[in-house]
Amino acid sequence: MSRPPVNANAPDLAAKLDRGVLSTLLGYVLRRTQSAVFADFAATFQAAGAALTPGEFGLLVLVTRNTGLSQMALARALGIDRSTLVPILDRLQARGLLVRRLSPTDGRTHALALTPSGDKALARFTRLVRTHEKRIASHLSTAETRTLIRLLEKVRAGARSV
Amino acid sequence: MSRPPVNANAPDLAAKLDRGVLSTLLGYVLRRTQSAVFADFAATFQAAGAALTPGEFGLLVLVTRNTGLSQMALARALGIDRSTLVPILDRLQARGLLVRRLSPTDGRTHALALTPSGDKALARFTRLVRTHEKRIASHLSTAETRTLIRLLEKVRAGARSV
DNA sequence: CGGCGATTGTTTGGGGATCAAACAAATTCT
DNA sequence: AGAATTTGTTTGATCCCCAAACAATCGCCG
Secondary structure, eight states: OOSSOOOOOOOOTTOOOOOGGGGGOHHHHHHHHHHHHHHHHHHHHHHTTOOOOHHHHHHHHHHHHTTTOOHHHHHHHHTSOHHHHHHHHHHHHHTTSEEEEEOSSOTTSEEEEEOHHHHHHHHHHHHHHHHHHHHHTTTSOHHHHHHHHHHHHHHHHHHOOO | OOSSOOOOOOOOTTOOOOOGGGGGOHHHHHHHHHHHHHHHHHHHHHHTTOOOOHHHHHHHHHHHHTTTOOHHHHHHHHTSOHHHHHHHHHHHHHTTSEEEEEOSSOTTSEEEEEOHHHHHHHHHHHHHHHHHHHHHTTTSOHHHHHHHHHHHHHHHHHHOOO
């Protein structure tokens, strides 16, 4: 998961580069911000000795809130191909955080669920995410944060790659 | 380049999933938005028969605005490792868009520059990016777009994975 | 009820992207 | 000069993405 493989924040030592149009491009600013946020997420978890990517966190939340979910439904919710999901679930399952149960109603699908250990881990992860969220929003008022989320949703609505 | 390998927008057919906390998490909304924007970018270029990622576009702009740039300086500006940059430049160079000239002052570094063909291509790419930008911001007023960019910069400032 | 099409999870194959470590060449510092 | 540092490459290890092919299973429809 976690598309932006860190891409940490360049120390900006030689920051006086001319970025031309880029600075006014929403897509560019969005990308850079996302990159910095990802790095902060990684740093937060690493500092706590926990290993998890933003994508994995989202996946775990989705599974725990929709127990019994099939892999197809989950893949659709995540916006990735079902074949991409397989190794990700393999890893999470190997870590003992979730299981692929047999669906009692449909032999083709797997009913995904968190293990008790997965539930516990997710609770801890959620606390870490809260810390992380607090940090990335530290320069924003709660009103600004709400505005930001609202505007981002609007962008997503407009982007829809039809 | 372009960390979020498309991750297209799920048709949201089975959209009635419970996303729990996720919807209120800035990091999550940011990730999804970035994903949709990336998909829109890809769709825009594909429709025009042009092949380019957001990362490549940013790189080209950086090079044309800072001709003679070294690979290290470019890598730092992009926030990636210098070894990651090598295959990316190889590809762009193979497409005849840029060249690695020998630096007259420092035998270790390469002086990057766009080829005439690269300049022409970038002009076209820029027009496509403008179209793309217009679409993703289509649900926002120009004031909202400015606000959004400002807030995103604030997030990036707060994130700084110190 | 029996078969055929659609769905699901997996595997395989092909692109890329990321970083870290090791190296040779060149520059800079001592 | 000699040592330390910098730069671009190569190699190695992970990881993500998608498309295509497959077997198993479900479901519809004659």
